[in-house]
Amino acid sequence: MAYSETASRILDSAERMARQGGYNSFSFREIAAEIGIKSASVHYHFANKEILGAALAERYTNRFLDGLGEPGAEGADEMLRRYAASYRRALIEDGQMCLCGMFGAEISDLPDPVARQTRAFFVRNIQWLGQVFQARGLGAEEAETKAACMIAALEGAMILSRSLQDDTLFDRIIEGYR
Numbered sequence: 001m002a003y004s005e006t007a008s009r010i011l012d013s014a015e016r017m018a019r020q021g022g023y024n025s026f027s028f029r030e031i032a033a034e035i036g037i038k039s040a041s042v043h044y045h046f047a048n049k050e051i052l053g054a055a056l057a058e059r060y061t062n063r064f065l066d067g068l069g070e071p072g073a074e075g076a077d078e079m080l081r082r083y084a085a086s087y088r089r090a091l092i093e094d095g096q097m098c099l100c101g102m103f104g105a106e107i108s109d110l111p112d113p114v115a116r117q118t119r120a121f122f123v124r125n126i127q128w129l130g131q132v133f134q135a136r137g138l139g140a141e142e143a144e145t146k147a148a149c150m151i152a153a154l155e156g157a158m159i160l161s162r163s164l165q166d167d168t169l170f171d172r173i174i175e176g177y178r
Helices: 005-021 028-035 039-045 049-068 076-093 099-105 112-135 140-164 167-177
Strands: none
Touching (some): 005 039, 005 099, 049 112, 076 112, 112 140
16 A cells, blocks of 8 residues: 555654564654654544554564565575575674564554554565475475464564673574574
8 A cells, every 4th residue: 555755754753663672652643753743743634543553563564575576486495495584684784673573572462453464564474484494395284384384483583682781692593493
């Protein structure tokens, strides 16, 4: 979905805040203050936080997967390296956590539309990675399991590295996926 310039700035601000502290780490008032608009303008673009949160997770998912390209575009090993590198870049270069990893940790407390979009991130990523693992000769079920394990390892590596303030730990954990 294409967003207006103001709506994109709202989403950018909310995403940055959410990737640092989760769904409850941002408010319309804080977003408005950060980007220099009135809170009512945030409400104009996103009627409530539930709608904003769902749009945020959907946009994040689409951008994440679009950045990876088609799962068969290059060799499977290169695609797996690219996938792991996207998590590394987010954590180490951008200083951010995975948005849907943050939302996933609090899924039972999220409004249903936000939870649905968060689940969609993981489903679509498992599908994408599953295709890559199938290209390596794995059967569909084994590829799906391997995909879920890789996502769990990367999300967990982000949490441990951030918690222990040790970027090298992330690299050591994901070494097998490069």
